[in-house]
Amino acid sequence: MPDFRYLIVGGGMTADAAVQGIRERDPSGTIGLVSAERHPPYNRPPLSKGLWKGDPVDGIWRPAAPASAELFLERRIVAVDPHGKHATDDRGARYGFDRLLLATGGTPRRLPLQSDQVIYFRTYDDYRRLRAIAEQPVRFAVIGGGFIGSEIAAALRLAGRDVVMVVPEQGLGARVFPADLSAFLVDYYREKGVEMHVGEGMAGLEPRGSTVVVKTTTGGEIPVEIAVAGLGIVPDTDLAEQAGLRIDNGVLVDDHLRTSAPDIYAAGDVANFHSPALGGRLRVEHEDNANTMGRAAGRAMAGADDPYRHLPFFYSDLFDLGYEAVGELDPRLETVADWKVPFREGVVYYLKDGRVRGALLWNTWGQVDAARALIAEPGPFTPAMLRGRLPA
Ligand SMILES: Cc1cc2nc3c(=O)[nH]c(=O)nc-3n(C[C@H](O)[C@H](O)[C@H](O)COP(=O)(O)OP(=O)(O)OC[C@H]3O[C@@H](n4cnc5c(N)ncnc54)[C@H](O)[C@@H]3O)c2cc1C
Numbered sequence: 001m002p003d004f005r006y007l008i009v010g011g012g013m014t015a016d017a018a019v020q021g022i023r024e025r026d027p028s029g030t031i032g033l034v035s036a037e038r039h040p041p042y043n044r045p046p047l048s049k050g051l052w053k054g055d056p057v058d059g060i061w062r063p064a065a066p067a068s069a070e071l072f073l074e075r076r077i078v079a080v081d082p083h084g085k086h087a088t089d090d091r092g093a094r095y096g097f098d099r100l101l102l103a104t105g106g107t108p109r110r111l112p113l114q115s116d117q118v119i120y121f122r123t124y125d126d127y128r129r130l131r132a133i134a135e136q137p138v139r140f141a142v143i144g145g146g147f148i149g150s151e152i153a154a155a156l157r158l159a160g161r162d163v164v165m166v167v168p169e170q171g172l173g174a175r176v177f178p179a180d181l182s183a184f185l186v187d188y189y190r191e192k193g194v195e196m197h198v199g200e201g202m203a204g205l206e207p208r209g210s211t212v213v214v215k216t217t218t219g220g221e222i223p224v225e226i227a228v229a230g231l232g233i234v235p236d237t238d239l240a241e242q243a244g245l246r247i248d249n250g251v252l253v254d255d256h257l258r259t260s261a262p263d264i265y266a267a268g269d270v271a272n273f274h275s276p277a278l279g280g281r282l283r284v285e286h287e288d289n290a291n292t293m294g295r296a297a298g299r300a301m302a303g304a305d306d307p308y309r310h311l312p313f314f315y316s317d318l319f320d321l322g323y324e325a326v327g328e329l330d331p332r333l334e335t336v337a338d339w340k341v342p343f344r345e346g347v348v349y350y351l352k353d354g355r356v357r358g359a360l361l362w363n364t365w366g367q368v369d370a371a372r373a374l375i376a377e378p379g380p381f382t383p384a385m386l387r388g389r390l391p392a
Contacts, residue, residue, distance in 0.1 A: 001086065001093075001094040001095065001096050002032060002070070002095055002096070003030075003095075003096035003097070004030045004031060004032035004070075004095060004096065004097050004098075005026070005029035005030045005031070005097075005098050005099065006022055006026075006029055006030070006031045006032070006097065006098070006099050006100075006101070006298075006301055006302070007031075007032045007033075007034070007087060007095050007096075007097035007099070007100045007101070008031065008032070008033045008034070008069070008100075008101045008103055009034055009077045009080075009087065009100065009101065009102050009103060009104055009239065010033075010034075010035060010101075010102065010103030010104045010105060010268070010270075011033060011034075011035020011036070011037050011039075011040065011041050011065070011071075011073065012035075012041060012044070012103060012105045012268065012269075012290065013041065013043060013044065013062065013268070013287065013290040013291060013294065014103040014105065014267050014268025014269070014290040014291075014293065014294035014297075015033055015035070015041055015065065015101070015103040015268075015294065016041035016062040016064050016065045016294070017064070017290065017291045017292075017293075017294030017295040017298065018101050018103060018267065018294045018295065018297050018298035018301070019031055019033065019064040019065045019068050019069050019298060020064040020294075020295055020298060021294065021295035021296060021297060021298020021299040021300075021301075021302070021304075022068075022298040022299070022301060022302045023064065023068050023298075024295075024298070024299055024302075025298075025299050025302035025303055025304055026302040026303070029302065030070070031068055031069035031070065032069060032070050032072065032095055032097070033065050033069040033070070033071050033072065034072040034075050034076075034077050034087070034089060034095065035071070035072070035073050035074075035075070036074065036075065036076040037073065037074070037123060037124075037125075038073050038074045038125070039073070039123075039124055039125075040061065040062070040065055040066050040071055040073065041061075041062040041064075041065045042060040042061050042062055042124055043059075043060045043062065043287075044122070044123075044287070045287055046059065046060050047060075047121070047123075047124060047126070047127040048121065048127075048148060048151035048152055048155055049151060049155070049317050051127065051131075052131075052155040052158050052159060053158065060124070072089070072093075072095075075089040075090060075091060075093070076089060076090045077089050077090075077095075077239060078090050078239070078242075079239075079242055079243075080100065080239055080242065080243040080264070081243075082243050082244065082245075082261040082262070082263075082264055085097055085098070085100075085263070087100065097263075098263065099263050099264075099265065099301040100263065100264045100265065101264075101265045101266065101267065101297055101298070101301060102239060102240055102245075102251055102259070102264065102265070102266040102267075102270060102271075103266070103267055103268050103270065103294060103297075104235075104236035104237075104239060104240075104270050105233075105235075105236055105268055105269040105270055106122075106233030106234055106235045106236055106269045106270065106285065107122070107233060107234055107236055108120040108121070108122050108229060108231065108232075108233055108234075109229070109231035109232050109233065109234055110229070110231075111143065111202070111205055111227070111229050111231070112204070112205065113205040113206075113207070113212070115205070115207055115212060117207065117211075117212040117225065117226055117227060118205065118212070118226075118227050118228075118229060119133075119226060119227070119228045119229070120228075120229050121148055121152055121228060121229075121230065122233070130152075130156075130228065131159075133226055134156055134159040134161050135159075137161070138161060138162075138225040138226055139161070139162040139163075139164070139223075139224045139225055139226075140156050140161055140162065140163050140164070140224055140225070140226050140227070140228055141163075141164045141165075141166055141212075141214045141222055141224040141226070141227045141228070142156070142163060142164070142165045142166070142227075142228045142230055143166050143202050143214070143227055143228065143229050143230060143231065144166075144167065144229065144230035144231045144232070145165060145167030145168075145169060145171070145172045145173065145174065145198070145230075146173065146175065146176075146230055146231075146232060147173070147230075147316055148230040148232075149165065149167070149228075149230025150172050150173060150185075150189075150230075150316070150318055151316060151317065151318070152228050152230060153165050153189065153194050154189075154192070154194075154317075154318055154319050156228075157192055157193055157194055157319075158319075162195075163193075163194045163195065164194070164195040164196075164197065164214075164222055164224060165189065165194055165195070165196050165197065165198075166197045166200055166201070166202050166214055166216060166222065167186075167196070167197065167198045167199075167200070168199070168200065168201035168202075168217070169182070169198065169199070170182070170183065170198055170199050171183045171184075171185060171186050171198060172185035172186055172189065172198075172318075173185060174331070175330075175331070176325075176329045176330075176331065176360075177329075177331060177348075177360070178331050178335045178337065178348060179331065180337075180343075181337075181343055181348070181362075182331075184343040185318065186198050188318075188319070188321070188343075189318075189319075192319055197216060197220065197222070199218075200216040200217055200218050200220060201216065201217040202214055202215070202216060202217070203215045203216055203217045205227060208223065210225065211223040211224060211225055212224060212225070212226070212227055214227060233269065233285060235249070235250045235251075235269060235270045235283065236270055237250065237251055237270060240259065240266065240270075243261060243264070244261070245259045245260050245261055245264065245266075246259070246260040247272075248272060248281075249272050249281075249283050250266075250269075250270055250271055250272035250283040251266040251270055251271050251272060252272050252281075253265065253266050253267070253271050253272065253273050254274075255273075255274060255307040255308055255309070256300045256305070256307060256308065257271065257273070257293065257296060257297040257300050257308055258300070265297045265300060265301055266297070267290075267293040267294050267296070267297035268289065268290045268293055268294055269283070269284070269285045269289075269290065270283075271283065271293065273293070273308060275309075275311060276309050277309070277311040277327070277372070277375055277376060278311065278327060278328055278357065278375070284312050284314075286312055286313075286314035286315075287314070287315075288312040288313050288314060289310075289312035289314075292310045292312060293308060293310070293312075296308045296310070311326060311327060311372050311375065312326075313325060313326045313368045313371075313372075321344070321362070321363060322363060323360060323361055323362045323363065323364075324361045324364075324365070324367075324368055325358065325359065325360045325361060326358060326359055326361075326368055326371040326372055326375065327350065327356070327357050327358030327359060327371070327372075327375045328350060328352075328357040328358040329350055329358045329360055330350060330357075330358070331350075333350040333351060333352050333357060333358070334350070334351045334352070335348055335349065335350055335351070336348070336349045336351065336383040336386050337349075338386060338387050338388065338389075338390075338392075340392040343362075344362075344363060345362060345363040345364060345392045346362050346363075346364065346392050347359060347360065347361055347362065347364055347367070347389075347390045347392060348360040348362065349374075349381075349386050349389075351379075351381065353380070354379045354380025354381055354382075355377075355378065355379040355380060355381070356374050356375050356377070356379065356381060356386070357375065358375070359371035359374065359375070359390060361390065362392075363392070364390065364391075364392040367390045367391075370390055371390055374389065374390065
């Protein structure tokens with residue numbers, strides 16, 4: 001059984017950032033990294049953005065894990081013994097550890113049809129498969145109007161393909177953006193040539209010859225060659241459950257990213273942490289959180305004593321629109337829009353009881369730290385006080 005000072009389960013961005021964090025504090029402690037994927041860690045955001053615009057694939061690979069950890073790829077850890085301090089993979093191999101990190105991330109939600117004509121989009125292999133199919137004159141349906149659905153639909157259009165979006169809400173990004181912005185995006189996607197079906201959920205999928213028919217909740221039938229599912233992810237907590245750790249919408253961690261078991265840590269998409277800035281628990285599925293929390297977990301495992309207080313930001317690109325955002329973006333909150341150019345450039349503030357909970361920086365750059373500072377202010381703020389506060 002190989003024994004490691006640090007064992008990391010998962011081969012994503014969080015895992016790689018953790019290796020970096022460990023090395024900042026401990027130059028020589030042994031690190032093992034076990035990943036279910038066949039590739040070493042890489043950045044996921046380019047898979048739905050930059051790579052479709054010509055960025056080189058070479059740019060996605062991350063350096064820390066290959067340089068400092070022993071990698072065990074295409075192996076899934078199926079059991080962790082917190083008392084015996086070892087983990088077992090799906091081939092029966094055991095790995096001893098002093099400190100363990102769960103960086104297992106999440107798995108795409110599945111559609112109710114097992115078929116080669118349905119694609120889930122999470123990994124580099126998913127990208128390669130979709131990209132190869134998109135070389136052909138194939139018609140795609142993208143199911144779901146959240147982050148991944150919106151980005152994939154744009155990517156496929158950039159590749160010149162016919163794309164239909166099936167979105168149960170009335171607009172794109174409707175769980176994040178105010179209703180008017182979300183509705184604007186529907187028109188914007190139409191202008192870009194995407195066939196939009198909004199307010200129409202997917203009721204079923206039926207293979208029919210070489211096509212798959214998307215049946216919608218309003219009785220529509222949309223035949224396409226390939227359906228891409230963008231239904232969000234489910235945090236991968238099976239292992240944590242098996243190990244008897246506390247779970248509530250992810251693996252619960254304290255402010256040093258420790259789980260309920262001694263010497264076992266969790267970070268990234270799978271971890272549920274307390275945010276002092278927002279005064280509540282969060283589980284965040286974004287890059288900045290994966291990088292910052294992964295690194296902090298690595299440092300904590302190697303003895304650092306700094307609490308994790310970071311309020312992560314996130315970002316996305318939708319054709320030639322782009323944004324960064326911080327805090328709680330819930331359109332059910334009061335929103336104050338400060339547009340320089342309506343729906344093209346400006347800031348949307350999200351407020352609760354006069355206090356800023358979140359900020360959407362729409363084609364507005366370099367304001368993330370200022371937005372964090374605003375969220376930390378007690379307020380109360382009126383709409384007039386917010387105009388021009390984070391200049392576009
Ligand atoms: C296509 C795409 C585009 C994105 N774009 C953006 C963006 O523009 N902006 C943004 O902020 N965020 C973006 N994100 C989100 C961001 O990439 C994620 O938040 C981040 O990758 C999460 O990293 P993670 O390591 O915590 O989890 P994951 O990336 O899910 O990695 C988990 C890893 O653990 C492995 N694993 C799971 N269980 C086991 C096990 N039992 N044994 C061994 N290995 C296991 C998995 O195979 C995987 O390698 C995007 C995500 C995707 C998929």
